[in-house]
Amino acid sequence: MSxxxxxxxxxxxxxxxxxxxxxxxxxLDGWNxxxxxxxxxxxxxxxxxxxxxxxxxxxxxxxxxLVVADxxxxxxxxxxxxxxxxxxxxxxxxxxxxLAEATKRNWRVYLLGASPASLGGALAELxxxxxxVEWGGxxxxxxxxxxREILREIERMRPHLLLVGMGAPRQDLWIAAHRxxxxxxxxxxxxxxxxxxxxxxxxxxxxxxxxxxxxxxxxRQPSRLPRQLALPRFAALAAARALVxxxxxxxxxxx
Ligand code: UDP
Numbered sequence: 001m002s003x004x005x006x007x008x009x010x011x012x013x014x015x016x017x018x019x020x021x022x023x024x025x026x027x028l029d030g031w032n033x034x035x036x037x038x039x040x041x042x043x044x045x046x047x048x049x050x051x052x053x054x055x056x057x058x059x060x061x062x063x064x065x066l067v068v069a070d071x072x073x074x075x076x077x078x079x080x081x082x083x084x085x086x087x088x089x090x091x092x093x094x095x096x097x098x099l100a101e102a103t104k105r106n107w108r109v110y111l112l113g114a115s116p117a118s119l120g121g122a123l124a125e126l127x128x129x130x131x132x133v134e135w136g137g138x139x140x141x142x143x144x145x146x147x148r149e150i151l152r153e154i155e156r157m158r159p160h161l162l163l164v165g166m167g168a169p170r171q172d173l174w175i176a177a178h179r180x181x182x183x184x185x186x187x188x189x190x191x192x193x194x195x196x197x198x199x200x201x202x203x204x205x206x207x208x209x210x211x212x213x214x215x216x217x218x219x220r221q222p223s224r225l226p227r228q229l230a231l232p233r234f235a236a237l238a239a240a241r242a243l244v245x246x247x248x249x250x251x252x253x254x255x
Contacts, residue, residue, distance in 0.1 A: 004067070005083040007074055008237055010048045010058070012067050016086045020068050021097040024185050027065075028107065028160050031184040037162065039064045039175050040187040042091030044071030044214075045234035046227060047168050057169045060176040065185075068094065072211035073231060077238035081245060088211075092202060095163060095189050103132040108157055110183070112150065112174075113140035113165030114193035121197030140166040140193075154181050162186040165193040 004011035015023065020040075027038055041047070041064040051058040061067055068089035069075050078085040102109055109130075111122060116139040123137050136157050138150045154162065162183040164171040171188035178186075194200035202208075203216035214231065218224055 005078055005085055007069075007077050007081065007083075007085075008048050008052065008234070008241065010043060010051050010061055010067070012043070012069050012074065012078070012085055014085050015066070015068060015089065017089045017093050017097060019086075020066060020089050020094055021101070023066060024094075024098055024187075025101050025105075028101075028105075028184045031160065033158050033182060035182050036179040037175065037181055037183045038066075038185045039172075039179065040066045040068070040094075040185060041172055042068050042070035042089070042094065042188060042190070043074065043168075044069075045073040045077075046071075046230045047172075048074065049230040049234055050169050054169070056173060060169070060172050063176065064172075071214070073214075073234055073238075077234070077242075080238055080242035082242075090213075091187065091189050092192055092195065095187060095192055098161060098187075099126070099130050099133070102161060103130040105160075106132045106134070107160035108134040108136070109161045109163065110154055110157060110159035111135070111137035111163050111165065111193055113163075113171065113189075114191075114197070114199075115139055115141065118194050118197040118199045121199065122193045125196050125198065151178070151181065154183055158182045160184040163189045163192070165189045165191060167191070 002014045005014050041061050043061060051061055069085050070089060070091045072088050075085050075088050111119060119137055119139045123135055127135055136153055142150060164175055164186060167190060168188060175186040175188060191200055195202050203213040207213055207216045218228055
């Protein structure tokens, strides 16, 4: 297994989408149905900036079993810093790849997050697309009693995959606080439940290929602007670190 790669104090696993999916599949093939839950974090530049601000988020990422670069910004910054990551691993693509495995292997999958209507729509769509899977789920706006019921359901169902779509970092903190549950692998999937339900559209492939998915989302949901201001801050910090690294290099070579 390759060493993790650091980008602005957050450590990433240098894996391709295929490697990430096969690592998770390997864990689930060998899973004995018991806790603890393995945690996957899909971190984009916004999550890196959250981790720099909030030590709880940094700790959750540090303890995660797999941390993938869910943003072209992270991949570019890693190459500026001289420790390249192989490619962007979008949480959306990773979860689709895993659901394809789930249908072949008859996994149990639990979705947690989004509005009740969106969750219902997503479950209906996913049941249609991935028929071999046993599905469960709950919306993401629960109170203490709702949460107790969610925990009971997960304990009864013992899902292979627990996909939590409550936005970062809430979803990642929730998973970290519930690693004692009998679930195989838990992944924070952001707004994917809305995508599966059809409430939100993923960027068309041309935008994705141009690495402009973030811009597409911003145009569709301008309310995301304050959050996306993390992007230029991330880029400026990464550029400053890369510059320092470049300036230090000749000095080191002289000795
Ligand atoms: N959400 C939730 N519970 C909350 C707050 C948000 O389930 O208390 C859901 C929200 O309905 C949406 C998702 O979390 O489906 C957040 O999506 P977003 O696109 O903001 O996530 P990102 O991918 O940017 O982390």
